[in-house]
Every structure is written in structure tokens, then in C-alpha cells.
Amino acid sequence: MRTITVLGLGAGDLEQLPIGVYKKLMGANHLYLRTKEHPVIKELEKEGLNFQSFDTIYEQEESFASVYEKITDELINFSRENDIVYAVPGHPLVAEKTVQLLLEKEKLGVINLEIKGGQSFLDPMFTALGLDPINGFQFHDATSLIKDAIEPTQAMIFCQVYDQFIASEVKLTLMELLPDDYPVTIVTAAGSSLEQITEVPLFELDRVTEINNLTSVYVPPVTEKEMLYKQFSSFRQTIAILRGPDGCPWDQKQTHESLKKYLIEEAYELLDAIDQEDTEGIIEELGDVLLQVMLHAQIGEDEGYFSIDDVIEGINEKMIRRHPHVFSDSAVEDADDVVTKWEQIKAEEKEERKEQSLLDSVAKGLPNLTKAYQYQKKAGKVGFDWKEVAPMWEKVIEELEEFQVEVRGGKDPESIASEFGDVLFALVNVARFYQIDPEEAVAMTNRKFYQRFTFIENKVKETGKSFKEFTLDELDAIWDEAKKTGL
DSSP: OOEEEEEEOBSSOGGGSOHHHHHHHHHOSSEEESOSOSHHHHHHHHTTOOOEEOHHHHHHOSSHHHHHHHHHHHHHHHTTTSOEEEEESBOTTSSOHHHHHHHHHHHTTSOEEEEOOOOOSHHHHHHHHTOOGGGOEEEEEGGGOOGGGOOTTSEEEEEOOOSHHHHHHHHHHHHTTSOTTOEEEEEESTTSTTOEEEEEEGGGGGGOTTOOTTEEEEEOOOOOGGGGTTOHHHHHHHHHHHHSTTSOHHHHHOOHHHHHHHHHHHHHHHHHHHHTTOHHHHHHHHHHHHHHHHHHHHHHHHTTSOOHHHHHHHHHHHHHHTOHHHHSSOOOSSHHHHHHHHHHHHHHHHHHHTOSOGGGGSOTTSOHHHHHHHHHHHHHHTTOSOSSSHHHHHHHHHHHHHHHHHHHHOOOHHHHHHHHHHHHHHHHHHHHHTTOOHHHHHHHHHHHHHHHHHHHHHHHHHHTOOGGGSOHHHHHHHHHHHHHTTO
16 A cells, blocks of 8 residues: 655745755655645746646536545545655645545545645734734634634634635625624735735625635634624523623513513514514514523523523424434425324324323413314324314304303303303314414404404594494494405
């Protein structure tokens, strides 16, 4: 098995190239370069350096990942016949994906690998920026950005900003987190005689002409709290402060029990914003619902039982577990098949928890119309259900007659209420047959009533009279007028 020796070409200047690396480069019989676009190579060519570069692969492949895979495969093929030398910009172990791929192949016993140093661009980068890395910094590959990995409170260096396209990707990603005019520094060929340093507002990042394969971008750490409001960690800290010793007396005294009503209220306000197709309202109300979640999680953390991390871990694990067709090798035919498999997995989980009743999986705190719907749905899955709508209507009529009997008797308010509940429960069954969400249906009627009644109010105001001066028939006529307008 032959050996691949990996050399680092340094940050840019020939004078910075270690003498040992220089000798190996000049003495190599089989030298391969990831790219010849490097100042050192231009100097060594004048001294008669012989090499083969992989620059053409960049033009042939559609992604950087496939470029690096192709280069790695070719290097392994070349090494089957001869020991070879492979040279990369900077240091072989700093931001060099092909070397990482070669290291993986070495672990599998495919090749022998020998890595020799070279100056990383990071040292001259720190010098050019006057940045002390002991304060912490993040190092990102601009060709494979992960937005969630970006931490704006730390200094950030984005390497491999090869061209305007990649610069644009960096810009658009950062603009989701930072103001458009946030200052960033473009550093090209750091530490070499070709070094260029340019500070620009973020929105101009991809408009600078000196961007090339030696370009990196520096983003200073965010220190203004207002700029961090989009960060989940910032919101979490806000809630912790509110609940802390120097926080808000109201937030400090809240418990899971005391917050229950607010969670329900905020959920209904969100539903109303959705019904109104109010985008700004949806954003605001989603925030209010999230606030309730965070308050409950902070109470759990304060009491030492759980934290928001446990909440996120639990729901994340559940979603992955219940979607094997996405995260595993299970297959589904359509959305209905997804629901069937979801219910199967829930049934298995229920068996593991040993719940006493099929109905125990229905949340106790649901609005009662919704709970009735879910109870019937659960019972229907095991066959306790009519297949046709006719007997459902018969049950509605039966329950309505029993209610009327109780009303005529007029003796027991609790019995009257119970019979009326039976009527509603029977109607929910009819709604379920027609795939109508009873809670949504009542919400629609409430909105309709609101619109028509406010129409009556406006008409009454126009007359200068009060409601008491109108008969019910007159008000009902205005109601009919509202209906004719489409309300």
C-alpha cells in the first residue's frame, strides 16, 4: 500500500513556507494540488515546479461536496501505483475537507497517510484583525453554512468565501440574524504581500470585487441586546430573569395551575388570528403561546423537575419516532397511511404505559366539544360507531325528546343540563360523520353572530335611538338585512 503525503502551502507568501515543505514540494515526483490558484504556486512555477491540479473538477461537479469526494477518489487511485504528494492551501487540518475524507479512508485501511504542516491562514487572520482568539470565536465553512450553528455573541470567521455567489449565501444567512448594515470585514490573502482588508456593511458583502479563493469574512460579536432578540437563548434568559430574585413579582408567584387559564386564552386568541388571516396577529399570538410554554418550563426548572431542554428533547424524539417513513426505512402510500401508522405507534406507546382506557390518551383539558369529538373518534376506531348517519340523527331526536321531557318537568336543573349535554354529544357524532370539527363550527357561528349583531348596533346608532326603543321584530328585520348583505 502506497503513501499519500499531505503538505500545507501556507497562507500565501513563499517566504512563510517552511523549508521542509519547500523541499518536499520541489522534490516530489508525483505532486497533486487541490488548486493551483495560490500565490506560492505561482512563485514555485518559476522555479520549475511540476504538478497536476484538480481545478477542472470544480467546473465538472455541481456541489463542493461532490468536488471533494471526486478529488479524494482520484488521489486514492493515483496512490495505488506510486507514493504521491498532495498539497493544499493553508494547513492540511484547517478547513480542508479533502484531508478529512482521506483521514476517514486511512481509518478504514484504504490508504497510508502522512500529514506535514504548513502555516494556517488563521494566525495572519488574527494579526490582520487584531483579534485575540482567547476570547472565543466561531469558525465556519462558507460553502456549507448551518444557520443554527451561528452564535452572534461570539466573533465569527467564515472561510472559503471563494466568490460572489458564496459571499451572497453568507450575507443572506447573516441578514436573518443581524441588521443589514452590520459591519463585516473582508480579508483576502491574510499575511501575504497581497493582503487586502475591507470593512463594509453586511448588505454589501457580495458586491466587493477582490473576493477570491483566499478570502475570508470576519463578523464582530454582537454586544447590543436588542440585536439578539431573535435568538432563542435571549428569550430564555428574559424568562429566567422575570422569574428570578430581581424579576417581576407577578411572574415570580405563578404556578402551573395559575397559568392554565392564560394558556387557554392565548391559544384561542391565536385561533382567532388564524381565522382572520391576520399575519401580524398570528406572529404576536404565537409569541404569547410560546411565552406560556416558556413560563411553564421555567417553573419546572426553578423547581428542579425539568427544563425547556427536556421539553424540546421529548417532542423531538416523539416526532422522529412517529415518522419512521421520514427518519427511518418505513414506507407509506399517502397521508391516510401516515395517520394509520401514527395511530399504530401511539397504540404501542399506550400499551407500554399501560393506560387503563383507550380514552385516557385524550387530553383532560381539551374544550368539551373537542373532547367529545375525540372520545367518539377513539371509540369508533375499535368498532363502537355507526356506519351510517341515519341512526345518528335518530339518536339526536331521541336525546332532544328526553331533554324536552326534563324541561317540562322543570324540577332538577342538573338533570336538564345533563340531557342538554346528551343532545350536544349526539350532534357531535353527526358532525364527525360529515367531517366537521364542532369547535370550529361553533367558532364560525360565533363570528357570524358577532358580525350581524354589530351590523344591528350600527343601524341602531344611525337612528339616534336606543335598543330599548326597538321591538324584537324590528331588530330581527335588521338581522335579516345583515344576512342579505352576506354577513
